[in-house]
Amino acid sequence: MSSPKRILLIIGGGIAAYKCLELIRRLKERGHHVRAIMTEAAHQFVTPLSVGALTNERVLTDLFNLDEEREIGHIRLARDSDLIVVAPATADLIARMAGGHADNLATAVLLASDKPVLVAPAMNPAMWLKPATKRNVIQLKADGIRFVGPAIGEMAERGEAGPGRLVEVPELIEAIERIFEPGGQRDHVLAGRHVVVTSGPTHEPIDPVRYLANRSSGKQGFELAAAARELGARVTLITGPVSLPEPQGVDIVRIKTAAEMLEAVRAALPADVAVFAAAVADWRVDSPQTEKIKKAEGKSAPTLALTENTDILKTIAHEGALRPRLVIGFAAETQDVVAYAKKKLKSKRADWIIANDVSPSSGVMGGENNTVHLITASGVDSWPEMSKAKVARKIMERAAGELLAKRTAAE
Numbered sequence: 437m438s439s440p441k442r443i444l445l446i447i448g449g450g451i452a453a454y455k456c457l458e459l460i461r462r463l464k465e466r467g468h469h470v471r472a473i474m475t476e477a478a479h480q481f482v483t484p485l486s487v488g489a490l491t492n493e494r495v496l497t498d499l500f501n502l503d504e505e506r507e508i509g510h511i512r513l514a515r516d517s518d519l520i521v522v523a524p525a526t527a528d529l530i531a532r533m534a535g536g537h538a539d540n541l542a543t544a545v546l547l548a549s550d551k552p553v554l555v556a557p558a559m560n561p562a563m564w565l566k567p568a569t570k571r572n573v574i575q576l577k578a579d580g581i582r583f584v585g586p587a588i589g590e591m592a593e594r595g596e597a598g599p600g601r602l603v604e605v606p607e608l609i610e611a612i613e614r615i616f617e618p619g620g621q622r623d624h625v626l627a628g629r630h631v632v633v634t635s636g637p638t639h640e641p642i643d644p645v646r647y648l649a650n651r652s653s654g655k656q657g658f659e660l661a662a663a664a665r666e667l668g669a670r671v672t673l674i675t676g677p678v679s680l681p682e683p684q685g686v687d688i689v690r691i692k693t694a695a696e697m698l699e700a701v702r703a704a705l706p707a708d709v710a711v712f713a714a715a716v717a718d719w720r721v722d723s724p725q726t727e728k729i730k731k732a733e734g735k736s737a738p739t740l741a742l743t744e745n746t747d748i749l750k751t752i753a754h755e756g757a758l759r760p761r762l763v764i765g766f767a768a769e770t771q772d773v774v775a776y777a778k779k780k781l782k783s784k785r786a787d788w789i790i791a792n793d794v795s796p797s798s799g800v801m802g803g804e805n806n807t808v809h810l811i812t813a814s815g816v817d818s819w820p821e822m823s824k825a826k827v828a829r830k831i832m833e834r835a836a837g838e839l840l841a842k843r844t845a846a847e
């Protein structure tokens with residue numbers, strides 16, 4: 437349990453607002469000081485009287501209430517807390533936050549605050565899944581706002597189910613306590629950064645039904661995208677054909693060929709960090725057939741003339757002004773892992789190469805674990821075997837540190 441903190445709870449208008457009463461009680465039990473702001477809509481669901489009785493503080497609602505403003509101005513309110521929790525956060529409140537509105541006390545305080553903000557969304561699944569809401573959430577995450585939930589389940593509306601329920605109080609408390617843990621504030625080290633990740637195999641068509649591909653599962657790339665997002669980055673994940681669950685809050689661009697992948701990376705720039713985790717097919721078929729190639733008696737098997745694909749990593753690392761500040765490549769090798777990776781660092785002009793052994797006995801391709809070496813201009817750092825999720829987290833934390841060092845050096 438963390439030491440007592442000052443928590444400002446912004447209660448939005450939603451049927452789940454009643455859970456805030458329980459949340460306040462649990463926070464107070466833990467010794468925290470809680471002050472509440474209720475949006476106008478929240479009054480339809482809980483009364484200021486009950487919220488005030490539990491917080492033991494006057495409940496604030498109106499930006500233009502002179503008495504309230506004299507007692508504690510909204511700027512001070514924004515600064516005087518250790519954490520702002522928005523629960524339940526409606527689609528409208530999230531949209532206002534993303535747009536930087538300040539037309540009521542809740543939004544004005546959020547805009548004026550320099551403190552961590554935790555948002556617990558609650559809305560109808562259709563609203564949560566709308567592109568507009570997704571855009572707003574991605575924007576807020578990129579701005580360093582943390583989210584907990586929504587949970588998936590039955591909605592208050594009969595017969596409706598899906599993502600959109602306010603998380604239960606214990607989960608909310610856990611998310612709050614996590615922020616107060618040592619290092620919890622460090623969580624968003626990539627806030628405000630744009631990270632582009634390429635992932636998975638590419639499929640190079642032979643004819644409309646056949647293609648050249650490789651065994652890449654895309655797991656490491658998806659983990660990298662998820663880790664970057666967890667650390668607060670805006671993430672564009674450019675992936676070849678894979679069947680993996682989509683990491684939440686990440687912009688996914690699905691492509692098939694290497695040429696499409698290069699185009700998608702270019703379209704995603706500028707970026708602070710680009711990680712090339714894709715197992716791009718080295719060759720494509722010279723002239724793919726537009727109709728299915730047929731067998732015929734007496735006809736010999738077709739020969740495939742291949743052309744080398746453009747090296748996406750190398751191309752982007754050689755871009756002028758658009759070159760991401762940190763270009764990270766992977767080196768999939770089956771022998772002399774470090775030696776080959778060192779060559780790739782130079783020939784591709786990458787800042788870092790993450791080298792791994794992908795020989796069948798390593799179990800890396802499609803497996804859960806990875807054993808990698810981080811190769812930079814200053815040396816080789818060999819990491820013990822760990823899960824792909826851990827590898828991803830370590831790479832992204834290190835990338836955040838590198839960006840900071842680069843910025844400090846530039847200042």
Ligand code: CTP
Nearest residue numbers: 712713714716745746747748749765766767768
């Ligand atoms: N890469 C790329 N575009 C390509 C080929 C590779 O962006 N057309 C990137 C990969 O995403 C990876 C790095 O280059 O980050 C190294 O890929 P790898 O397959 O290990 O090396 P290759 O350059 O293909 O060389 P080789 O297959 O001869 O080892």
